[in-house]
Amino acid sequence: MSHDHDHAPITNGDEPAAAARAHALEELLVEKGVLRREDVREGIDWLVSRTPADGARLVARAWVDPEFKQRLLEDARAAALELGLDPGPSPVLVAVENTAHVHHMVVCTLCSCYPRALLGPPPDWYKSFPYRTRAVSDPRGVLTEFGVELDDDVELHVLDSTADRDPAPAGWQRGADRGRAGRARHPRLDDRRRSARAQASALIFSRARVFAGCR
Amino acid sequence: MTYRVGQRVRVAARPHEGHHRTPGYVKGKTGRIERVHAAFTNPETRAYGEDGLPEQRLYSVGFARGDHLVYVDIFEHWLKEAK
Amino acid sequence: MHDRGGWSSDAPIDRSEHTLADWELLTDALVGALGRQGVMNVDELRRGIESMPPDEYERASYYERWLYSAETILTEKGLIAPGELDARLAG
Structure with a gap:
């Protein structure tokens, strides 16, 4: 100055x-x-219409339909499309399941990759510096802070999903199963006490954990 | 070379000025290929206005880290087979 | 600065949330539209964020970093002139 x-x-x-x-x-x-102003408005409309209820629908279906759950775990993108949900532009979307033996967390230590199409914009804490650091250095401590206590024999798997890609402009089509290098989005949430938005996300993870893989 | 699930790999520890997506905390570390995602444009050149070709294969690599495992998405050109 | 995984921290995680302000939605949508038009891609967005002076990176909010990057990349590409945005804001 x-x-x-x-x-x-x-x-x-x-x-x-x-x-x-x-x-x-x-x-x-x-x-x-x-x-064009319309392009910008369209982007805003899309963003404000994204809700974790979409991700929750995937999980709820997996609870009651074992064959669907299998398909969800094999190819979450195809599973979302099957339910008429927008999986986002990413060509690869990964769902992981929490079991009695394995618990998952998702983070992007480099920025804030997140499956926004299915879960909405990430919560502020997901983008915060302490979460980005501690999710890989002290994940059990983070879970404790979030009110999740794991037994010692439960394996903790942390997914650092940093390779999010965007699609080539020509391949981009909202809601369509198109696009090459897509955007990676990674969901993850364990706090069951947050707002309505977080509760819907927590549903996702209480049994079939949907989370998005990169690319 | 192309890696397969289960193979042990080491992440290059080389310095890299400029944009890249390999987190520092796994550089020089040995892990296991957990998933083979697909090939994607290279962010290291695409970040500077180039087309990012040739595409590089992307893997999910698992690393033991204290009391937990961390899975990190790493492009093939950062990996070498670990004996 | 951006590569936070290897840092050490025991800072508590602040879980208070804020509703995205109009300008934050706008910034997100601008960057998205620039991507769809093939003007700038997500790798350039990230590189622009990473080019922030470290103290500014630490201080800036999430979408302030996006805005900084969009300006940087658009200026680099000659789509806006250096100082053009400041001149408009001053006028």
């Missing part, structure tokens, strides 16, 4: 400076013809 006084960031009410910046960037890109 070349000047010697603090000045307030440009804000609009309680919004941070970044809010004005994001709006200005949209304006600029639309003016320049890089993006």
Whole structure:
């Protein structure tokens, strides 16, 4: 900074400076013809319509239909499509199952890869620095903090899913089984005491754990 | 080379300036191939505006780490067979 | 800075949540639309985030990092000029 006084960031009410910046960037890109406003609106509509209830549906079906559960564990993407759910652009989606002997956790230590199409945007704690570190260094401690106590003989498997890819533009089609390198998304949640959103996610993991694999 | 499930592999410990998706805590570590995902564009070149070709195969590799296992997705060019 | 797996931390995990603000949804959607248009991809997004000065990376919120990266990559590609966004905000 070349000047010697603090000045307030440009804000609009309680919004941070970044809010004005994001709006200005949209304006600029639309003016320049890089993006159409409709493309941006479509993206917002998609994001706000994503809900962990979709992921929960997959799991609930697996509880009552052993053959479906098998298909879910073999190819979660195909299983989601079978139920008419949007698995997201990732060509590979992995579901894992918690059993009496194995418990799973999912993290992205490098950023925040997450199966947003099936679970909605990740919770803030999933993106937080302490979770990104401790999920691989002290996962049992994290589980304890979340109210999950595992017996000593339960194996703990942590999935660090960092290889999320996005699809080539030409192959991208929302909700369609298309796209090459897809986006990896990794769900995981163990806290049963969070908001409604988290409860739906916890359903996912209480028996057939859906989580998304990378790519 | 292509690896198969169950094979022991070592992650390269080489320094890499610039964008890459191999977490530091598994560099130089030995693990086991758990899944062969598929081949995907290479983030190390695609992050700089290139097409990311040739595609690299991506594996899920399992590592023992204290009282738990960690599975990490690692591209083939970071792996060597471990004896 | 971004590669957090090998760090040591015993910091508690803050589980308070916030509803995404309009500008956060907008930032997410802008980056998504740029991806679908083939303007910038997720690897460039991440590389741009990783190029943040470490202290800014630590301080910035999640979508502030996305915004920083989008500006960086778009400027690099010549789609916006250096300082163009600041000029607009000042005006």
